[in-house]
Amino acid sequence: xxxxxxxxxxxxxxxxxxxxxxxxxxxxxxxxxxxxxxxxxxxxxxxxxxxxxxxxxxxxxxxxxxxxxxxxxxxxxxxxxxxxxxxxxxxxxxxxxxxxxxxxxxxxxxxxxxxxxxxxxxxxxxxxxxxxxxxxxxxxxxxxxxxxxxxxxxxxxxxxxxxxxxxxxxxxxxxxxxxxxxxxxxxxxxxxxxxxxxxxxxxxxxxxxxxxxxxxxxxxxxxxxxxxxxxxxxxxxxxxxxxxxxxxxxxxxxxxxxxxxxxxxxxxxxxxxxxxxxxxxxxxxxxxxxxxxxxxxxxxxxxxxxxxxxxxxxxxxxxxxxxxxxxxxxxxxxxxxxxxxxxxxxxxxxxxxxxxxxxxxxxxxxxxxxxxxxxxxxxxxxxxxxxxxxxxxxxxxxxxxxxxxxxxxxxxxxxxxxxxxxxxxxxxxxxxxxxxxxxxxxxxxxxxxxxxxxxxxxxxxxxxxxxxxxxxxxxxxxxxxxxxxxxxxxxxxxxxxxxxxxxxxxxxxxxxxxxxxxxxxxxxxxxxxxxxxxxxxxxxxxxxxxxxxxxxxxxxxxxxxxxxxxxxxxxxxxxxxxxxxxxxxxxxxxxxxxxxxxxxxxxxxxxxxxxxxxxxxxxxxxxxxxxxxxxxxxxxxxxxxxxxxxxxxxxxxxxxxxxxxxxxxxxxxxxxxxxxxxxxxxxxxxxxxxxxxxxxxxxxxxxxxxxxxxxxxxxxxxxxxxxxxxxxxxxxxxxxxxxxxxxxxxxxxxxxxxxxxxxxxxxxxxxxxxxxxxxxxxxx
Ligand SMILES: *[C@@H]1O[C@H](CO)[C@@H](O)[C@H](O)[C@H]1NC(C)=O
Ligand SMILES: *[C@@H]1O[C@H](CO)[C@@H](O)[C@H](O)[C@H]1NC(C)=O
Ligand SMILES: *[C@@H]1O[C@H](CO)[C@@H](O)[C@H](O)[C@H]1NC(C)=O
Ligand SMILES: *[C@@H]1O[C@H](CO)[C@@H](O)[C@H](O)[C@H]1NC(C)=O
Ligand SMILES: *[C@@H]1O[C@H](CO)[C@@H](O)[C@H](O)[C@H]1NC(C)=O
Ligand SMILES: *[C@@H]1O[C@H](CO)[C@@H](O)[C@H](O)[C@H]1NC(C)=O
Ligand SMILES: *[C@@H]1O[C@H](CO)[C@@H](O)[C@H](O)[C@H]1NC(C)=O
Numbered sequence: 001x002x003x004x005x006x007x008x009x010x011x012x013x014x015x016x017x018x019x020x021x022x023x024x025x026x027x028x029x030x031x032x033x034x035x036x037x038x039x040x041x042x043x044x045x046x047x048x049x050x051x052x053x054x055x056x057x058x059x060x061x062x063x064x065x066x067x068x069x070x071x072x073x074x075x076x077x078x079x080x081x082x083x084x085x086x087x088x089x090x091x092x093x094x095x096x097x098x099x100x101x102x103x104x105x106x107x108x109x110x111x112x113x114x115x116x117x118x119x120x121x122x123x124x125x126x127x128x129x130x131x132x133x134x135x136x137x138x139x140x141x142x143x144x145x146x147x148x149x150x151x152x153x154x155x156x157x158x159x160x161x162x163x164x165x166x167x168x169x170x171x172x173x174x175x176x177x178x179x180x181x182x183x184x185x186x187x188x189x190x191x192x193x194x195x196x197x198x199x200x201x202x203x204x205x206x207x208x209x210x211x212x213x214x215x216x217x218x219x220x221x222x223x224x225x226x227x228x229x230x231x232x233x234x235x236x237x238x239x240x241x242x243x244x245x246x247x248x249x250x251x252x253x254x255x256x257x258x259x260x261x262x263x264x265x266x267x268x269x270x271x272x273x274x275x276x277x278x279x280x281x282x283x284x285x286x287x288x289x290x291x292x293x294x295x296x297x298x299x300x301x302x303x304x305x306x307x308x309x310x311x312x313x314x315x316x317x318x319x320x321x322x323x324x325x326x327x328x329x330x331x332x333x334x335x336x337x338x339x340x341x342x343x344x345x346x347x348x349x350x351x352x353x354x355x356x357x358x359x360x361x362x363x364x365x366x367x368x369x370x371x372x373x374x375x376x377x378x379x380x381x382x383x384x385x386x387x388x389x390x391x392x393x394x395x396x397x398x399x400x401x402x403x404x405x406x407x408x409x410x411x412x413x414x415x416x417x418x419x420x421x422x423x424x425x426x427x428x429x430x431x432x433x434x435x436x437x438x439x440x441x442x443x444x445x446x447x448x449x450x451x452x453x454x455x456x457x458x459x460x461x462x463x464x465x466x467x468x469x470x471x472x473x474x475x476x477x478x479x480x481x482x483x484x485x486x487x488x489x490x491x492x493x494x495x496x497x498x499x500x501x502x503x504x505x506x507x508x509x510x511x512x513x514x515x516x517x518x519x520x521x522x523x524x525x526x527x528x529x530x531x532x533x534x535x536x537x538x539x540x541x542x543x544x545x546x547x548x549x550x551x552x553x554x555x556x557x558x559x560x561x562x563x564x565x566x567x568x569x570x571x572x573x574x575x576x577x578x579x580x581x582x583x584x585x586x587x588x589x590x591x592x593x594x595x596x597x598x599x600x601x602x603x604x605x606x607x608x609x610x611x612x613x614x615x616x617x618x619x620x621x622x623x624x625x626x627x628x629x630x631x632x633x634x635x636x637x638x639x640x641x642x643x644x645x646x647x648x649x650x651x652x653x654x655x656x657x658x659x660x661x662x663x664x665x666x667x668x669x670x671x672x673x674x675x676x677x678x679x680x681x682x683x684x685x686x687x688x689x690x691x692x693x694x695x696x697x698x699x700x701x702x703x704x705x706x707x708x709x710x711x712x713x714x715x716x717x718x719x720x721x722x723x724x725x726x727x728x729x730x731x732x733x734x735x736x737x738x739x740x741x742x743x744x745x746x747x748x749x750x751x752x753x754x755x756x757x758x759x760x761x762x763x764x765x766x767x768x769x770x771x772x773x774x775x776x777x778x779x780x
Pocket of ligand 3: 243246247
């Protein structure tokens with residue numbers, strides 16, 4: 001091993017480690033010569049190569065009882081070995097075979113039947129190999145240099161002296177006796193954060209269940225372990241150190257050299273530091289095992305412990321059980337952790353059955369909602385899900401209501417939430433239903449987080465199925481599953497497109513007004529269904545026509561949804577995007593300062609409208625110059641509301657889809673913080689600085705400079721050199737300084753420190769003082 005790397009450790013640590021080094025230093029180099037081989041079964045052949053101390057072995061180790069073997073490195077902890085590395089872990093075990101250091105310098109595993117597998121992946125042939133006392137099995141090149149080692153490619157464990165490098169991950173094993181890839185991973189992200197995720201996920205905050213929070217230190221970090229059990233992160237040439245564990249006190253017998261540490265991502269998804277202590281000598285030793293440290297104790301916090309649509313219930317002592325919510329059954333009753341599925345195939349959209357909401361106290365799913373309603377009551381939350389045929393479940397917490405699609409992931413008990421699950425008829429009848437007569441207010445859900453529906457000024461409708469459900473429930477109406485085909489518009493028909501004509505007729509030319517919202521009026525109407533009149537409510541978003549802000553949104557003119565065709569019709573924006581205008585230098589037309597400031601205000605007003613003027617607040621989530629389009633009059637309008645994301649049936653893809661664009665992402669995307677309107681404010685701040693400087697935010701970083709555009713701008717602001725930002729262009733200095741200060745405020749790390757869009761508009765207009773901002777967060 002590379003002993004000189006230890007010289008960088010603090011002197012104290014160095015001394016502590018000295019004892020262990022001596023053992024390493026005495027390791028015979030390259031004791032395994034080409035031609036040497038191992039076999040698990042052949043008479044007279046060795047099954048393993050041991051380290052000089054005999055503690056570590058490399059070779060065939062037995063798996064289960066069936067006489068099968070895998071190849072790996074283990075710590076000899078008694079009758080059962082503790083495997084710390086496995087070759088080709090997802091290959092099936094073999095019952096026979098040979099492992100050989102070939103004469104051309106490769107470590108080759110030949111299984112019976114002529115199958116061969118190269119175990120070492122070195123670019124250079126090896127000339128000898130050794131099982132070291134550190135637990136590293138190494139292949140040396142001709143110059144004595146290590147050309148390949150098991151430490152380079154960790155599986156589920158790191159040992160003292162071994163590192164998890166940026167981008168590398170540990171993958172848990174499947175089960176105690178099965179070393180193949182299991183359900184969890186620990187990733188040393190290149191942003192410096194060490195994060196635990198379920199195995200089959202992308203690196204998204206919503207999937208993370210533990211992290212070190214070390215993602216903004218400014219350089220990549222490495223996870224290292226010392227021989228005395230200090231697990232730490234280090235970076236910037238070891239100038240940065242963060243200990244995750246304490247140095248381990250010597251055991252009562254004082255036998256430090258006999259303590260072996262390993263950090264393993266265990267089968268249950270918990271990352272632990274284990275110690276094995278030995279007493280006695282190799283001919284008579286006993287070992288004890290203990291867990292020195294673990295990232296968490298509550299198994300229910302491990303995301304993926306319980307499968308889709310199930311929820312985790314603590315079973316005492318940190319253990320957990322997986323249960324199904326009402327209306328669901330286990331996918332496999334013998335393996336609860338595989339998750340649950342609905343026990344009926346009846347869909348909620350287009351079905352003919354009345355549904356109800358089953359309430360589950362103290363339960364929630366830590367998953368991304370597709371819609372968020374703020375300041376709703378529990379009853380309204382329930383009703384909102386019931387009235388939306390896409391909605392499968394709703395989570396209610398303290399006035400906030402989120403609507404969820406299947407699969408419901410990462411369910412567990414949490415006293416702060418009540419879950420409402422949509423279930424079939426006659427299940428969990430609740431006495432608390434509210435009568436339609438008392439429900440005067442027509443609640444219409446228009447908006448979806450990160451998605452804008454219907455900002456058209458013409459007519460967009462919302463048909464409230466809620467009333468119907470309520471009427472029917474009040475009358476005790478139920479229907480059996482799977483009756484005849486539904487007719488054109490049955491009582492539980494799915495959301496569909498209506499023609500204007502149809503709605504005009506249905507509402508008697510919009511005569512009976514039910515109520516007025518912030519941006520539209522609701523009319524009563526009636527649709528003919530099976531010869532009877534079906535009451536409906538139609539919301540007409542016509543109030544916005546003569547109001548200013550919506551001018552800053554690209555108009556949705558309509559939609560078409562026929563078969564596999566899903567189209568949205570927008571007004572035509574002939575002048576390209578803001579990105580073209582700012583960065584492309586198209587035809588040498590550089591927008592002047594006044595024009596740029598106007599564009600910034602256009603965008604700010606558009607966002608203000610989305611964030612504050614609508615009944616339900618909208619988070620755009622992907623504000624960037626490419627999504628800001630210029631109309632023929634030179635007005636900037638926000639576009640790309642990603643309605644497609646709402647339509648996408650596969651929810652997991654929705655998560656990755658809504659993550660915005662690098663360079664414009666607020667820091668909260670990288671941590672487990674909620675996404676709020678302030679997330680857009682951050683992106684807007686980046687865009688504003690780009691507009692001011694006419695430079696892309698990623699430009700500096702891509703040029704290898706260690707600063708963000710915001711940091712660069714901030715430095716110029718502090719130095720009183722704002723003129724540099726506009727490269728000598730003649731601008732109104734007060735306006736420039738206001739815009740720069742506002743931009744820096746918008747990109748603050750703490751969402752609460754960022755101003756609202758309303759304030760930003762006032763700042764840009766010069767109607768509000770802009771205080772001197774604190775520095776922006778450094779490059780992550
Ligand atoms: C890395 O360490 C050096 C020396 O201590 C320090 O000057 C520099 O700021 C550090 N780099 C970062 C990005 O913190
Ligand atoms: C941690 O490990 C990395 C990679 O092996 C090494 O470069 C670094 O120096 C180590 N850190 C310390 C403090 O020894
Ligand atoms: C980390 O642990 C080492 C070894 O115990 C100790 O010397 C060092 O002071 C610790 N560093 C911090 C920041 O706690
Ligand atoms: C190992 O220890 C036992 C007693 O614990 C002793 O009898 C034996 O001689 C020792 N063997 C070696 C090789 O030191
Ligand atoms: C082996 O070691 C244990 C504890 O060190 C001791 O109690 C036992 O007597 C030893 N056995 C032999 C055969 O020496
Ligand atoms: C579905 O499960 C519920 C219990 O959660 C049960 O009452 C209902 O009868 C089941 N329905 C079917 C079709 O199995
Ligand atoms: C419930 O909410 C309170 C206050 O917000 C918080 O302190 C507590 O940790 C939450 N409980 C759980 C189980 O999340």
